[in-house]
Amino acid sequence: MDYISGLNDRQKEAVLHPEGPLLILAGAGSGKTRVLTHRIAYLIEERKIFPGNILAITFTNKAANEMKERVAELLGGDIGYIWMGTFHSICVRILRQDIDKIGYDRSFSIYDRDDQITLMKECIKEQNLNKDIYKERSILGNISSLKDAMISPDTYINQNYNDYYRRNVGELYALYQKKLKQNNALDFDDLIIKTLELFRADPMVLDYYQKKFKYIFVDEFQDTNKSQYELIRLLADKHKNLCVVGDDDQSIYKFRGADITNILNFEKDFPNTKIIKLEQNYRSTKNILNVANHVIKNNSERKDKSLWTDNEEGNLVVVETLPDSQEEAYFVANMIEKLMVEGYKPSDFAILYRTNAQSRTFEEVFIKRGIPYKIVGGLRFYDRKEIKDILAYLKLIQNPVDDISLKRIINVPKRGIGNATMGKIEQYANEVGESIYSVLQKLDDIPDLSTRAKNSIKGFVEIVNNLMRIKEQMSIKDFIEEVLKETNYIKELEKQDDIESRTRLENIREFISVAVDFEVKNPEGNLEDFLATVSLLSDVDKTEDLKNTATMLTVHSAKGLEFPVVFLVGMEEGLFPIFRALDNESELEEERRLCYVAITRAQKLLFITHAKIRTIYGNTSYSLPSRFIDEIPKNLITTTEESSNLGNNKRRLVNIVDRTKRRKNNTVKSQENKDKVQVGTKVNHKKWGIGTVVQIKNKDEDKELVIAFNEPIGLKRLLLSIAPIEIVKGD
Numbered sequence: 154m155d156y157i158s159g160l161n162d163r164q165k166e167a168v169l170h171p172e173g174p175l176l177i178l179a180g181a182g183s184g185k186t187r188v189l190t191h192r193i194a195y196l197i198e199e200r201k202i203f204p205g206n207i208l209a210i211t212f213t214n215k216a217a218n219e220m221k222e223r224v225a226e227l228l229g230g231d232i233g234y235i236w237m238g239t240f241h242s243i244c245v246r247i248l249r250q251d252i253d254k255i256g257y258d259r260s261f262s263i264y265d266r267d268d269q270i271t272l273m274k275e276c277i278k279e280q281n282l283n284k285d286i287y288k289e290r291s292i293l294g295n296i297s298s299l300k301d302a303m304i305s306p307d308t309y310i311n312q313n314y315n316d317y318y319r320r321n322v323g324e325l326y327a328l329y330q331k332k333l334k335q336n337n338a339l340d341f342d343d344l345i346i347k348t349l350e351l352f353r354a355d356p357m358v359l360d361y362y363q364k365k366f367k368y369i370f371v372d373e374f375q376d377t378n379k380s381q382y383e384l385i386r387l388l389a390d391k392h393k394n395l396c397v398v399g400d401d402d403q404s405i406y407k408f409r410g411a412d413i414t415n416i417l418n419f420e421k422d423f424p425n426t427k428i429i430k431l432e433q434n435y436r437s438t439k440n441i442l443n444v445a446n447h448v449i450k451n452n453s454e455r456k457d458k459s460l461w462t463d464n465e466e467g468n469l470v471v472v473e474t475l476p477d478s479q480e481e482a483y484f485v486a487n488m489i490e491k492l493m494v495e496g497y498k499p500s501d502f503a504i505l506y507r508t509n510a511q512s513r514t515f516e517e518v519f520i521k522r523g524i525p526y527k528i529v530g531g532l533r534f535y536d537r538k539e540i541k542d543i544l545a546y547l548k549l550i551q552n553p554v555d556d557i558s559l560k561r562i563i564n565v566p567k568r569g570i571g572n573a574t575m576g577k578i579e580q581y582a583n584e585v586g587e588s589i590y591s592v593l594q595k596l597d598d599i600p601d602l603s604t605r606a607k608n609s610i611k612g613f614v615e616i617v618n619n620l621m622r623i624k625e626q627m628s629i630k631d632f633i634e635e636v637l638k639e640t641n642y643i644k645e646l647e648k649q650d651d652i653e654s655r656t657r658l659e660n661i662r663e664f665i666s667v668a669v670d671f672e673v674k675n676p677e678g679n680l681e682d683f684l685a686t687v688s689l690l691s692d693v694d695k696t697e698d699l700k701n702t703a704t705m706l707t708v709h710s711a712k713g714l715e716f717p718v719v720f721l722v723g724m725e726e727g728l729f730p731i732f733r734a735l736d737n738e739s740e741l742e743e744e745r746r747l748c749y750v751a752i753t754r755a756q757k758l759l760f761i762t763h764a765k766i767r768t769i770y771g772n773t774s775y776s777l778p779s780r781f782i783d784e785i786p787k788n789l790i791t792t793t794e795e796s797s798n799l800g801n802n803k804r805r806l807v808n809i810v811d812r813t814k815r816r817k818n819n820t821v822k823s824q825e826n827k828d829k830v831q832v833g834t835k836v837n838h839k840k841w842g843i844g845t846v847v848q849i850k851n852k853d854e855d856k857e858l859v860i861a862f863n864e865p866i867g868l869k870r871l872l873l874s875i876a877p878i879e880i881v882k883g884d
């Protein structure tokens with residue numbers, strides 16, 4: 154196959170670049186990722202480079218999957234031995250081999266956000282610090298930045314010895330690390346840091362990977378932080394065949410320590426770097442690109458770039474004002490239905506929003522309308538209780554010193570092992586310096602345990618020991634089913650038999666299908682590999698089969714992707730740009746880059762919407778259109794109404810919004826209908842008016858609803874059976 158036909162001259166030059174460092178700096182949609190994939194294929198096919206000598210890193214799981222697909226397609230098969238993935242997944246692979254050299258067990262657990270929070274809460278308590286001042290989330294944020302900048306707890310404590318607060322943060326950082334180690338666990342930042350530590354501690358290991366990776370590629374280079382940069386710098390140090398591609402206008406992770414100076418350092422660290430700039434955009438219509446250019450040029454901290462396209466002019470960008478977020482969702486749904494009649498497929502559409510919380514309204518409307526959709530990121534599948542429970546069982550079985558996982562499930566389902574009992578056990582474990590699971594094996598040594606508690610614990614230990622014994626003997630799927638059976642997890646849910654428990658069972662089934670899917674894709678993979686993969690499905694980007702569904706995702710997770718039709722929703726001051734950026738110039742510029750990323754995802758059609766009234770988390774407020782909308786010259790935009798008035802054939806497809814404009818609110822009054830109340834249902838209360846159900850809990854035979862009414866009424870708790878409410882029926 155010919156890997157360079159169909160590329161422009163500059164792109165060809167990059168693909169054919171002989172040896173040595175290569176930096177491709179170019180705007181959105183100019184074919185950076187395409188060059189990268191073509192170069193990989195070219196090296197393998199034409200230059201006969203062994204695929205195992207190639208390492209390619211990108212930012213999200215989804216982008217990594219797309220890259221795999223593109224390369225596999227070019228090679229006419231699969232990607233074979235190429236190492237391709239995110240920074241985190243690559244590091245997990247390295248650490249699984251050799252982390253024992255820096256004192257961890259190779260079966261280490263990977264802690265996600267929730268695990269981290271639990272652990273940090275313990276640290277704050279243990280240090281006797283005031284939890285109103287030391288908030289676990291913000292401390293974890295601090296620690297994460299320190300890790301990115303490769304600052305150790307000791308260094309930080311020494312640097313801030315005279316600052317009471319910071320010194321305590323440093324102490325918490327130290328304790329947190331100690332506890333991670335005790336649990337044989339790593340958080341996401343540690344995956345990078347510990348890999349660096351391993352390379353420093355054991356030059357043989359580093360040497361092995363330096364020799365192995367003769368060619369290294371990094372996509373979205375503008376978003377690598379200091380420690381990630383250090384990692385690739387080390388790996389590329391021997392062969393210096395490092396090819397990085399990036400766009401400073403799309404740098405959107407400054408808050409995570411991504412640093413544009415990496416691009417500058419690059420030329421310093423790798424002398425004789427060949428720099429290639431690409432200026433032709435192949436993705437978007439002239440109108441869309443024009444809009445993007447007009448927005449980004451308001452940033453002062455940027456190198457001027459000219460990005461142009463030969464593509465057709467296309468439709469004007471539609472900017473639509475809607476009364477509230479509900480109407481906004483209906484507008485998008487109607488538009489999608491309309492465009493599907495015109496021949497678009499569900500998978501052509503993306504709904505991009507600034508914050509995950511915005512997806513809820515769209516989901517409800519899409520479900521009602523039967524529009525198939527997937528949520529990337531923020532899909533709380535892996536955050537759901539039942540999934541976390543199963544994962545905790547698996548993690549414990551894999552890594553018995555993982556106290557956090559053990560504590561999560563020792564009494565799930567209920568086994569009569571209460572907090573008091575656990576307190577005694579933990580205290581004893583601390584005293585003797587062993588893991589909880591290990592002291593559970595010798596219950597008689599633990600003081601003050603009741604016989605009843607002991608019996609319950611014995612039962613638990615027996616189950617887990619037994620599972621540990623059989624885990625190698627069956628497939629992952631069978632093993633998970635065995636775990637669910639032996640622990641009575643399924644039985645308890647079946648006994649409960651209500652909507653909640655049925656949903657949970659359904660999610661569990663979905664989880665089992667995740668395992669099946671994993672086994673098909675990784676016939677050699679074991680439980681450990683499976684857990685590593687699942688743990689890496691961070692909420693930034695859950696990989697999913699996105700074929701033939703519309704995609705909902707945050708702008709952050711849309712990086713590098715493209716869609717024929719993009720709806721950029723919630724374009725309001727305080728939402729996008731986000732509230733905290735309103736009075737901070739540099740954060741505002743980051744928001745603008747984010748907006749630029751959003752606009753440049755669109756290939757053919759772009760709709761920008763904003764609502765006049767928005768309710769988020771039960772708070773309703775008036776919103777102004779985003780300043781980014783004002784930055785677009787008026788002659789580049791239209792509204793659906795205007796474009797329908799034009800009667801122009803080309804713009805015909807955007808003119809059927811009239812029916813969105815006024816949906817009638819029929820109120821249906823009937824007791825049976827109350828069964829249909831779900832989270833998100835709009836109800837009319839006799840006294841308080843219209844509100845939205847935001848939470849439903851089972852309460853004895855009844856259900857307790859939490860309903861968000863407009864200010865000043867706010868949140869109210871009501872019992873379903875007696876609440877004087879009626880469902881407000883849309884359409």
Ligand SMILES: Nc1ncnc2c1ncn2[C@@H]1O[C@H](COP(=O)(O)OP(=O)(O)OP(=O)(O)O)[C@@H](O)[C@H]1O
Pocket residue numbers: 159160161164179180181182183184185186187188400403434435436712713714715753
């Ligand atoms: N020479 C070319 N001829 C035709 N299409 C091209 C060419 N180069 C790139 N494309 C297409 O343009 C689109 C954008 O390319 P690609 O995703 O590689 O851009 P990018 O620079 O990586 O964008 P981003 O900055 O958003 O990551 C893709 O659909 C790609 O296939």
Ligand SMILES: [Mg+2]
Pocket residue numbers: 185186187372713
């Ligand atoms: Mg790209």
